Amino acid sequence: MAGYRHPSRASLAEMLYEIALELGVGEPPKRKAALARLIESRMKGTKGLLIVDEADHLSYETLEELRLIQKPAM
Numbered sequence: 594m595a596g597y598r599h600p601s602r603a604s605l606a607e608m609l610y611e612i613a614l615e616l617g618v619g620e621p622p623k624r625k626a627a628l629a630r631l632i633e634s635r636m637k638g639t640k641g642l643l644i645v646d647e648a649d650h651l652s653y654e655t656l657e658e659l660r661l662i663q664k665p666a667m
Contacts, residue, residue: 605655612643633662 609628613621616635622628643663
């Protein structure tokens, strides 16, 4: 990833922004909620896999928010 930051130093919004860039979004939104929706819609219906290196350094809250992005709609 070009904009790599160690997960323990990156905010969730920064991580989501970098993920959106990697998914090919030209100019991702800056708001966390909009980023999460965009990533979810980009990955929906794919067999995409998101791997977060050093995820053991993330807070529980951040891990939970990342998990919710991939959670299938009920």
